[in-house]
Amino acid sequence: MNTPFEPYRIKMVEPIRTTTRHERQQALQQVHYNLFRLPAELVMIDLLTDSGTGAMSAEQWAALMRGDESYAGSASWQRLEATARHITGMPYILPAHQGRAAEKVLCQALLQPGQVVLSNTLFDTTRAHIEASGASGVDLPCLEAADPALEAPFKGNMDLSALEEQLRTLGDRVGLVIVTVTNNSGGGQPVSLDNLRAVAEIARQYRVPFFIDACRFAENAYFIQRRAPGQSGRSVADIAREMFDLADGFTFSAKKDGLVNIGGLLGLRDPELMERACAALILNEGFTSYGGLAGRDLEAMSVGLREVLDPDYLRYRIESTGFLAERLHAAGVPVLRPSGGHAVYIDARAFLPHLPPGHFPGQSLAAELYLEGGVRSCEIGTVMFGEHARWDLVRLALPRRVYTVSHLLYVAETVAEVYARRSSLRGYRITEAPQMLRHFSAHFEPIERVAAVRPA
Structure with missing residues (x-):
C-alpha cells in the first residue's frame, strides 16, 4: 500500500491550537525570527527536532x-x-x-x-x-x-x-x-x-x-x-x-x-x-x-x-518519512535524496537560488514555513555550522509516534504553498549571537532588499 499505516492506537490526545497568520507574524517578530525561541503553544506542527519529542507507549x-x-x-x-x-x-x-x-x-x-x-x-x-x-x-x-x-x-x-x-x-x-x-x-x-x-x-x-x-x-x-x-x-x-x-x-x-x-x-x-x-x-x-x-x-x-527494534515500528517510521519526502519531491520541491530515517531535508539553496548563503536561505525558508502554516522546522546550514556548512538545509524532523498521515499531508501542502511563491522570500541577517551554538539563541532580522543571484 502507498499510505503508511500507524502500527498503534491512540489512547490519549493533546489539542493543537490553530493560530492565525497574524498571530504567527507577531510571534516571529517577538522572538527575533528564531524558531527555537517560539512558545510551543503557538506551533501547530512541531518538526523542530525528533529529540525527546516522541510519544511513549x-x-x-x-x-x-x-x-x-x-x-x-x-x-x-x-x-x-x-x-x-x-x-x-x-x-x-x-x-x-x-x-x-x-x-x-x-x-x-x-x-x-x-x-x-x-x-x-x-x-x-x-x-x-x-x-x-x-x-x-x-x-x-x-x-x-x-x-x-x-x-x-x-x-x-x-x-x-x-x-x-x-x-x-x-x-x-x-x-x-x-x-x-x-x-x-x-x-x-x-x-x-x-x-x-x-x-x-x-x-x-x-x-x-x-x-x-x-x-x-x-x-x-x-x-x-x-x-x-x-x-x-x-x-x-x-x-x-x-x-x-x-x-x-x-x-x-x-x-x-x-x-x-x-x-x-x-x-x-x-x-x-x-x-x-x-x-x-x-x-x-x-x-x-x-x-x-x-x-x-x-x-x-x-x-x-x-x-525501538520492533520491525513494525521501524517499517512505519521509515515509510512515513519517505511518504512526506515523496510528496514534496512530486511537487517539485528540492529535497535531499533518498530520504533519511528521522527527517526530510529540503535543499534551501536550490529552493531559494536568489539568496546567497550569507543571507541564510535555510533560515528564510524555516521562518516562512512557520508563517504560512504554523510548521516549525530547523535550519541545518550556514547559521548552525558557519564556515563548516557544506550546504543549507531545512530539516523537517518527525517526532516518533506523534503525528499521523494527515499531519504529514498538511506539512506537504504548507511547503508547496511556500514553494509556489519562493521568489518573494527575503534573506536574513544576524543582529545578535553567542560565540558557540548560535542557532539556539541568535537574533535575526529580514533583509528588505536582496540583489538577485543567478543560479549556478
Whole structure:
C-alpha cells in the first residue's frame, strides 16, 4: 500500500491550537525570527527536532510506576544496564541525562587540547564539546554526500581514503574517530555495515579509538537490512549488535532511538577510560547508577530500547518519512535524496537560488514555513555550522509516534504553498549571537532588499 499505516492506537490526545497568520507574524517578530525561541503553544506542527519529542507507549508509562529512586544501585538502573549490555555488547554502561551529556563526559575523559577528532559528519553539540575540550573536529563525508539529489543508498558513509590520509598526516594528534549513525548533519543518511567495518579496521591499524554516535542506531540498522546486499535475512537487532561490536564505545541520546523524553548513555570497553569517565560523570551528572535521571526515566528507557527494534515500528517510521519526502519531491520541491530515517531535508539553496548563503536561505525558508502554516522546522546550514556548512538545509524532523498521515499531508501542502511563491522570500541577517551554538539563541532580522543571484 502507498499510505503508511500507524502500527498503534491512540489512547490519549493533546489539542493543537490553530493560530492565525497574524498571530504567527507577531510571534516571529517577538522572538527575533528564531524558531527555537517560539512558545510551543503557538506551533501547530512541531518538526523542530525528533529529540525527546516522541510519544511513549503504554508499556513505558506502566514502567514509570516501577521506578526505583534509590540514589545508588537502584533496581531501575540494573534493568537498564542489563538491557543496554544485551543490545550493544558493551561491558561498561554509564547513564546521562541526554546525549550531549554523554558527549561531554567522553570528551573530558578522552581528549586533550590540540587533538583532532575525525568523523563522517559531526553534529553541532558534538563539535561544540570537542572544541570546548581544546580539540578540533574534521568532517570526512563520502563523495556521494556532496550531491543532495543523488540517489545512493548509504550517503552517510565516511570517506575511507580521506580518513587514512588524515591519520597518516596527523599521526598521534588524532584522539578519536567517531561515526554518526544515521548521519544527521548529512541529511539523516545511513552508514553501511561495510563502511563501519572499514573505519573500525583503519582506526585499529592506527591505534585510535573508534566510537559510534548511536542516536539513531535502530534506524541505521533498518536501512542496512533493507538496502545492503545479503542483509535482508538478518534481524535489525542482529545488525545493530554487529555495528556496536565494531566500536570501542558509543554515545547515545535516548531521546531519539530510546523512545523517551529524556536520557542518554555512554558505552565503553576500556576499563581505564571507564574510570576517568566515571569521575567526569559524578562531577557533571550524578552518581553512576542514575546519571542525572530519575529511576522512572531509567525504566522508560529500558522499555524503549526494546521497542525501538520492533520491525513494525521501524517499517512505519521509515515509510512515513519517505511518504512526506515523496510528496514534496512530486511537487517539485528540492529535497535531499533518498530520504533519511528521522527527517526530510529540503535543499534551501536550490529552493531559494536568489539568496546567497550569507543571507541564510535555510533560515528564510524555516521562518516562512512557520508563517504560512504554523510548521516549525530547523535550519541545518550556514547559521548552525558557519564556515563548516557544506550546504543549507531545512530539516523537517518527525517526532516518533506523534503525528499521523494527515499531519504529514498538511506539512506537504504548507511547503508547496511556500514553494509556489519562493521568489518573494527575503534573506536574513544576524543582529545578535553567542560565540558557540548560535542557532539556539541568535537574533535575526529580514533583509528588505536582496540583489538577485543567478543560479549556478
